[in-house]
Amino acid sequence: MTRARNPLWRTLVELRGNPRACVWTEPLWGLSMALVLPYASVFMLALGLHDAQIGFLATIAMLSQVGFGLAGGIITDRLGRRTTTALFDVIAWVIPCLLWAFAQNFWFFLAASLVNGALQVTQNSWDCLMVEDAERRQITRIYSLVKVAADCSALFAPLAAVLVAQLGLEPAVRILYVNAAIVMTVKIVWLYLWSHETRQGRVRMAATRGQSVWRLFAGYRGVLGLLLRSRGSLLALAVAALTAAVTLVNGTFWQVVASQHLHVPDALLPFFPMVRSVLSVTFFFTLIPLLTTAVDLKRAALWGFGVHLAGQVTLVAIAAPDGAATGATYAFLGLCLLLDSFGAGMLFMLSESLVALHVDEAERSRVMAIQRTCIMLAAAPFGWISGWLSGIDRTYPFVLTAGLLVLGFVLVAVRWVPTHAEEHPDTPRADLTD
Secondary structure, three states, rough: OOOOHHHHHHHHHHHHHHHHHHHHHHHHHHHHHHHHHHHHHHHHHHOOOOHHHHHHHHHHHHHHHHHHHHHHHHHHHOOOOHHHHHHHHHHHHHHHHHHHHOOOOHHHHEEEEHHHHHHHHHHHHHHHHHHHHHHHHHHHHHHHHHHHHHHHHHHHHHHHHHHHHHOOHHHHHHHHHHHHHHHHHHHHHHHHOOOOHHHHHHHHHHOOOOOHHHHHHOOEEEEEHHHOOOOOHHHHHHHHHHHHHHHHHHHHHHHHHHHHHHHOOHHHHHHHHHHHHHHHHHHHHHHHHHHOOOHHHHHHHHHHHHHHHHHHHHHHHOOOOOOOHHHHHHHHHHHHHHHHHHHHHHHHHHHHHHHHHHOOHHHHHHHHHHHHHHHHHOOOHHHHHHHHHHHHHHHHHHHHHHHHHHHHHHHHHHOOOHHHHHHOOOOOOOOOOO
């Protein structure tokens, strides 16, 4: 497939306005958070935290996101998509990065987890900023490009590996967190200057001006009715919740099982997300576009759940070496990365796209706030549960994720609700309620 004909390349070049600003600034994530995330859990272990505490922090972070997420729709409507994104990106990322950089014990990480929950506000406003003025037919490709940008960011992982090898784990990770705070600040300012308020954002700002916060919260009752009456939105909610739970467990404990169970050296840990990301980008420009046609997202969802399940089962099946990781260990980890890069990439794109495709456009920010709140509530217990399981056996969290992926596969197979884009692929914009 040539670059000119590839739909992702074409979308990337054709993007204008807010979608372009959001997608084109996203690679800065790679010079900030993506450098340090592979070390987050092992950094906590190095400072004396144990598995159960790490899992508990993951659950606390999710619960914090629940609170912020519920308020996110109101904040986004009152302040506007653009201002909310800038303000809460500072709260959700810059401040926690500084707390992590100077952390000394569990309480620093707890404070950072609580503040980091504000990411659900900016996730809501950023999604609205990115897709509200976009053409409906571009939405799945826009989210694919976001995932590609995040994956490309892992190409900078060798920088972190060199730093850890030269300075040691703890001082290197502290430096990486300070760097993340600085680069995220640059990203926030750049996006704010390059973007503008959306049409629907201006409508919602005018509609909510002068209304009390309590009255706006009361309006969630009617919005909840919209969600409950939409079978498509409920399906999207279930898919997103299962994806969030699996992502939470993998993001927290994949590096732990590689380091502590399979004895992979710390300096090599960043190379695993780098390889996963390279594979994911390759899939997004080759195989995934063939499976995410406008008329068959169900097939794509089944492939996503099935392949990701195979990756998790493979990880559980790897035998722990007696000493250092062996060639066979790395070979099986490579197979896990191959399967996970496709499955997780597909599920990320679909979980975000299905929510956007089924949502009522007039109430996008509040409906998405409720959906994200429900997703966080559903996923939150799995942080603590997986921490408890990891304390028993480092592979048990991935037995749990395998079960969740089986559930997702069955749900899609028997309860699928087509989007209107699937039913009427030639219609550029349609009523999004079912």
